[in-house]
Amino acid sequence: MQRERRDWAWFFGLWALLIAIGLFLVLGIDLLPGQYAREAEVVDEAYILLLLISVPVFALVSAALLTSFLRFRTKVGPEGPTEDGPPIHTNPKLLGGWLVVTSALALGVTINPGFVGLSELRGESKAEHVIEVTAQRWSFRFTYENGGTTTQELVLPVDQRVRFEVTAADIVHSFWVPAFRVKIDAVPGRVTELYVTPDREGEYEDDEANIRVQCAELCGIGHSTMAVPVRIVSEEEFEAWVADLAEGA
Numbered sequence: 001m002q003r004e005r006r007d008w009a010w011f012f013g014l015w016a017l018l019i020a021i022g023l024f025l026v027l028g029i030d031l032l033p034g035q036y037a038r039e040a041e042v043v044d045e046a047y048i049l050l051l052l053i054s055v056p057v058f059a060l061v062s063a064a065l066l067t068s069f070l071r072f073r074t075k076v077g078p079e080g081p082t083e084d085g086p087p088i089h090t091n092p093k094l095l096g097g098w099l100v101v102t103s104a105l106a107l108g109v110t111i112n113p114g115f116v117g118l119s120e121l122r123g124e125s126k127a128e129h130v131i132e133v134t135a136q137r138w139s140f141r142f143t144y145e146n147g148g149t150t151t152q153e154l155v156l157p158v159d160q161r162v163r164f165e166v167t168a169a170d171i172v173h174s175f176w177v178p179a180f181r182v183k184i185d186a187v188p189g190r191v192t193e194l195y196v197t198p199d200r201e202g203e204y205e206d207d208e209a210n211i212r213v214q215c216a217e218l219c220g221i222g223h224s225t226m227a228v229p230v231r232i233v234s235e236e237e238f239e240a241w242v243a244d245l246a247e248g249a
């Protein structure tokens with residue numbers, strides 16, 4: 001009995017320790033690159049929430065495993081046990097509790113961040129600007145509402161919701177901007193949509209390499225170089241730039 005109590009103490013002690021380590025890793029360390037869109041906040045919140053929920057679960061399993069290793073080891077060879085230990089009997093309360101807790105967790109994350117996050121990202125189809133994106137081996141072409149078109153950079157106005165209408169000219173690619181955290185497949189013969197609201201100015205630089213469009217679907221030899229810098233500017237600057245672009249075309 002004394003021994004059993006100590007086994008449980010080990011288990012709960014390890015569980016608490018691992019939870020503390022996990023929470024420190026999730027909350028104490030800045031894991032994610034800079035956010036440049038409202039959508040990035042939604043995605044990062046979901047990511048952190050899922051990590052927080054998984055910490056106690058993963059710690060529980062690890063604590064059970066470690067307790068078994070540390071407390072239930074036995075010697076091999078002649079000094080070791082000569083017969084099996086007593087069988088373990090089903091514990092209906094434990095089983096029922098496990099079923100309820102894990103089902104509630106699965107249902108909970110399906111609702112939030114699942115449905116809630118999805119509706120925040122694409123529940124609304126209004127947008128201030130529409131930009132057509134055509135992906136092909138190995139570049140992206142952006143066409144603005146006034147007909148201006150470029151493959152050199154993607155310029156976006158700050159605090160304006162943009163709908164990207166994405167397609168591909170040859171094979172499947174994927175339109176992804178790491179600093180916005182969202183991406184969508186570019187499929188030949190289809191138009192897929194993605195909404196982004198950049199919420200601070202910034203542009204691609206060596207130490208802000210995440211402000212770029214990057215193909216995220218392996219598409220051949222030039223896949224990794226299929227990237228275009230992104231620049232987020234004020235509305236006035238954007239209007240002037242896009243007017244120039246159309247004139248040049």
Ligand SMILES: [Cu+2]
Pocket residue numbers: 135136137138172173174215216217218219223226
């Ligand atoms: Cu590609």
